[in-house]
Amino acid sequence: MSEQKSSFMKGVFNNEISDEPLKNFPFFRSKSEEDFKMMHDSIKGWLEESSDSAAFDETKKLPEEIIQGLKEMGLFGLIIPEAFGGSEFNQTLYTRTLQLVNQFDTSICLTIGAHQSIGLKGLYLYGTDEQKAKYMPKLATGEMIAAFALTEPSAGSDAAGIKMKAERKGDHYVLNGSKLWITNGGLADFFTVFAKETIDGKEKITAFMVTRDMGGVSHGPEEQKLGIRASSTVEIYLKDTKVPVENVLGQPGDGFKIAMGILNQGRLGLAGGALGSIESVLKDCATYAQDRKAFGKNIGQFGIIQEMVADMTASAYALESMTYFTSHLVDSGDFDYSIEAAICKVYGTEAAWEAINLAMQIHGGNGYMVDYGLERKLRDGRIGIIFEGTNEILRLFIALTGLKEPATAFKGAMKNLQSIQKFPDLENINNAISKIGVLSEFAFNEVKKSVVTEKLTGFHEELQKESERLASATKILATSASRLIRTYGKGLMEEQIQLGRLANIAIDTYMIATVLSRIHGVLTERGGVEKNKDELELARYIIRNAKARINHHAHNIRVNRDDTIQKTAAAAFDKSGYAFSLHDQKW
């Protein structure tokens, strides 16, 4: 693949904002918009008629007519090139489709999402022309359904620890082992499988395309799950499965990189789904709050209920801004969007979970009852925080990826420092001055960069405060990053609580940047302040809240009780439970 262009957020970690993309928010106005709207409306009409989530949940299966309908609507071939019979959607159109489908049913959304976002994505991103010609047509129609098989019983987050074995034997490999919790596994004929082979005496991961007809492929029973019950989740077993060498994806040994590349892009689909889920519960709440009476009023007239509805709306707006700004980065070429996609997944899945929780609260006791459907949405919505990279792992990923460049700059400064210390004949005093010089050069470079962000100009005149907030958020992110590097050095890898805070600052900074970008576009291109008063207010509300959270996290990076956290957890581990129970205390 060609070398990737710079990442928006990596720049921000380094206190550099590339404001050109911010001045051009990617509103939906491409030439294909009309065609997309037609397809969108027909999918929506079909889902309104056919989707029955309560029944799917109860029977724990999508009926054959639904799978057939998905095939007929072209929903298995959304991203596949037209040449192979697909719709050739770009990331934006694909994400919008998942957003729509998840307004109706999460199991349906996951079936088409796992097929395209991860199941066949390896072939899409890394496949040769011959490999694509062989499999894409069948994958486009849904004649073959795809699954992504990485996780194993002893390797979830720690994917590099997989044990499935691949042995090269002439013109084929022999694969043996099992894969756990594979979405679509019960329906799939095409699996992107990761297994370990020995290359030059070292164990390395290789990615394979395995089809059921190769022999030795079987699966266990459907898992009994909290939610997404009609989405197939099974264990997959490979026993002496013969996979031709031409079914290797990319180069032998590149499997880990390929798996991460697939997951990077797949995460945006989950963000789209999360947005659909917020929209769906917001719709439920808007109706319910106006119908339900308490104390002689509609509950929607109560301030606390209004705050919940406003916060759900704010989450939808923020997530929509982040997700489609990022989708556009993907569509614009070889941008490195790995941090941005991870931010969208983490924020989106947590915002959706929070929105469903608020929706349940607004519905009171009715929300808890099966008939209202919210308990199912709550069960269905929980998985987003766990799979395709848990949100903890992704927070570490966001922070550590963002820290790479500032850490390298600091290491450079420290290297200079060490080379100065190597000269024993230097006068002590000179040595000390030199040390200060090198470190202050590091600091000076940072100040110089911060001057750049303070001059963030060119946004709509009504957005002065908001652009100042973006400049300030960026500066806080960069200074927090350098503070952590200076304080902990290499030991920073172990400071997960601090890294989590840094990731949270990055998430909120990206939110401010993308919401500012969107509202700037709205004000400058869609009729000014008067016409867009309410939207301007909402954007300001989101930006203000995000900045307040950033200040809070930055404060906690400087002053915290992390040692108490560690000791308290240690006490729980030691006691195998609650260590401070009144009941157990002896006097």
Ligand SMILES: Cc1cc2nc3c(=O)[nH]c(=O)nc-3n(C[C@H](O)[C@H](O)[C@H](O)COP(=O)(O)OP(=O)(O)OC[C@H]3O[C@@H](n4cnc5c(N)ncnc54)[C@H](O)[C@@H]3O)c2cc1C
């Ligand atoms: C319904 C469902 C569908 C799935 N579909 C697929 C699929 O299609 N294909 C596939 O390959 N996999 C699939 N998975 C697996 C999923 O991706 C994993 O469950 C996920 O990666 C987490 O791994 P784990 O469950 O082993 O948790 P663990 O890795 O055991 O993690 C447990 C907890 O520890 C935390 N943790 C782990 N390591 C660290 C660390 N270094 N620092 C801090 N915290 C850490 C985690 O965040 C989590 O909170 C699916 C799982 C489910 C439940």
